[in-house]
Amino acid sequence: MKLAPCLVALLLAAPGPRLLAAAAPANVRVEHAWIRWLPAGLPNAGYAVIVNPGDTATQLTGVSTPAFADAMLMRSRLDQDDSSMVAVTHIDVPARGSATLAPGGYHIMLSHATRPIKPGDKVPLTLHFGTGSALQVVFSVLPANASGPSD
């Protein structure tokens, strides 16, 4: 898995020392970060696995990026009869666990690209966590019919 090159970890929000000591998602890392490309400027979905090796649970609370006007945390609901999508306020990342954003479940909906993207592009997204900290992650844009990043 070529993860390290895709991962630029930065504490952007610079929370106060007290807050940082309280519950910063130390060592939280993001793997398999990718965006499914769709043509005609259609909304895209971003996927990743957020790994939290620390002893403190955290939450992904939002995403920001200069590449899209809108970046929303969503969850697909898929059952025998129908499927739909709802916005969620956060995604739990348990202590010593992980949160998976994958097709058919949690994902980041990216709409209204500020400039067209295409497969092969790298798009930076900043993931915001409940502790006020943030992590900048480079997402790889994969073709529409990709199943995920190949190892």
Added chain:
Amino acid sequence: MLQLSSLARWCVVACAVLAMAACATHSQWQLDDVAGHMPDLKFQLTNDLGQPVTAATYRGKVVMLYFGYTHCPDVCPLTMVNLHTVLQRLGPQAASHVQVLFVTVDLARDSVPILHQYVTAFDPRFQGLRGSPAALSEMVKRYRALYQIEKPVPANGDYEVTHSSAIYIFGPHGHIRLLATPGATTEAMVHDVRLLVGEAT
């Protein structure tokens, strides 16, 4: 006495074989067998090249039909990728007897050119279809499918659409045969579609 008992034994064996054969006929499908439970394939729509199409256009092919919309970034692409995988695993020969149809339920946004770009991004063999509101609603009703346009977001007017999740599979003669619901694996689809293709060739 000996003869009778061997006749009896033969009967038991023969019955068992017959029962197994009957069982095999009923359990050959891995997807939900819905044959006879829905009307045959019937519609009047426009394909993603702007040409009028009907069920007759696809006669002789196994049709895998899905109701979706292009502004659906997660579930519809997941289904389209699964369908692409099914065609890949069937191989070009068998896949040439299969037609994937993506019927849009979002008539306001899914123009013919957008549909074309969308479906061919997953597989150049796929076709996108759209129809008049009346044609769509008639078709949705016929296959007990559903869709609902959700309330637009005030900020930018974007909206989601709740829609049926199943893939409807019709045999080469246009009869409804199987339903692939979200739990269905691509392996099960490949297995069953290959059997249906056998009926076409």
